[in-house]
Amino acid sequence: MAHYLLSSKSKTLSLKHIFRLSEDEAFKLLKANRWGNPDNVCDVCCPHCGIRHNAYFLTSRKRWCCKHCQRYFYITTNTAFAFHKLPFVDILAAILLFANEVKGISAITMSRHLNISYKTAFVLCHKLREALFKTRDLTPMQGEIHEDGAWINFTLRKTNYHKNRSKQRDSKTKFPKFRPTKRCIISLNQHASNDETLWGSNRTIVAMDYSESANTVLALNHQFVKQGSDIMCDENPAYNGLDFHYNKWAVNHQEAFSAKGINNNLAESFNARFRDLHRGVHHKCDNKYALHYANQAAFMSDNRQKSNGDLFSDILKRCLWVLPLREWVGYWQGNHRTQELIGMTAFSSEEISQSYFKNLNERMKYEQELLAA
Ligand SMILES: [Zn+2]
Structure with missing residues (x-):
């Protein structure tokens, strides 16, 4: 096809x-x-008082006047x-x-x-x-939910001289230091089941945090995912708290991306789409508006089978x-x-x-x- x-x-x-x-x-x-x-x-609903009626319409100004509250309004x-x-x-x-x-x-x-x-x-x-x-549609999801995080706005590291390396790393964890603009976009993707026209996910909810934090992941799931749903995620310990209310299925990405039918590929697909939008078109964005970009990617992804x-x-x-x-x-x-x-x-x-x-x-x-x- x-x-x-x-x-x-x-x-x-x-x-x-x-x-x-x-x-x-x-x-x-x-x-x-x-x-x-x-x-x-003339058949309009007044945006001021909320009453639907045939309002007076002044054609030259393209302006209505409400018969109830007497206020003017435009389209x-x-x-x-x-x-x-x-x-x-x-x-x-x-x-x-x-x-x-x-x-x-x-x-x-x-x-x-x-x-x-x-x-x-x-x-x-x-x-x-x-x-x-x-x-956004924020009604709870159910069934199979794929979850993952994607990093954004991490600037490129400076030239990596050997003598500076110890300064560029965190003294405790030995990982490169956290860059201040770095954020994580966490996505929940609901698998489209019983839908003949749609493959993959049919609904996406996105959130942003400083990292893939366990608290946010838990709060997101409690609010937007029905208890007893299947959660597909990677080996990140942030998802460990989900065991109690959900069936958690984790795939260890260090070993495989899909093992025995368990994967979080719907979340990875969303990440790929979002990265195309974020890095491919916009190159970077202010963190204040980053979630709006992510939500745009989610909207486009959820409505990918709609005509323009x-x-x-x-x-x-x-x-x-x-x-x-x-x-x-x-x-x-x-x-x-x-x-x-x-x-x-x-x-x-x-x-x-x-x-x-x-x-x-x-x-x-x-x-x-x-x-x-
Ligand atoms: Zn009115």
Whole structure:
């Protein structure tokens, strides 16, 4: 059987189609993806009070006014594209380019394709990544789970002179010293069982830590893997704590990569995909955003059998679903993420969009904060 990406099923949308859209047609496409009902432009759900009704629509401004709370809103109000300056067509084209590049797209390439500045492209790509991140599927996995860690951002060692060697090594362990930017991306990969269309893994959850730490591995498994599942891992002692609640199967990589049918190759495949994206395209990334890159690789890997048209509308819907992203509104004016997503902080409620705002007051306060920034 030919590779999926060679089949016509994988190609359902082309850039040509996006670029032929007028700004009004692109607006309609966004409206259809956000609130459905493409035929009636007035049928919307007010992003301020949450009531669905036929709102007043001012065509010249492309602006609605809510009949209930009397507030104005636009198509991108309270979405990842809030406060946008780019034309809608460019934003849609960026999403399609992002979806088409399985191993990631660099901001430079994006800026060349769309003839926008590097800074704009950088922020736009990150908005897409963070929208994917905030809408991750975090329901517990079960069955066969492959787990492994991958090192990132370890800089190359300096010239290794013999006389300096003792200084470059840790005096106790005799291993080379830990480089400060080095992090570990830990991935949990669920084996696709009873799925005729998909080989390998069908869901991936990623986390980051300073090393493959036993505490993080245990906490991750307790939160995202059902008890009694089969865990496939390597000989790393970080996985030893899993014996109690799970069936742990370890393969010693010093001897073999697959022994008696036991391997963690799904995790190794993910690592290979992620490394292609991280080192092959982006070369390096800030540790503050490293998990977003890893999650992009996980998303692309989990959805590898979807057509690019489906991927496009999936990513677009997620961007229209999440609220404006605090770090990326005014990034070049100094709005930056303040800390890395180490260990389980990546799964705190602020990092998951659905539980982000428990009530409307909080949401309104947040909007005012954003406008003041
Ligand atoms: Zn309203």
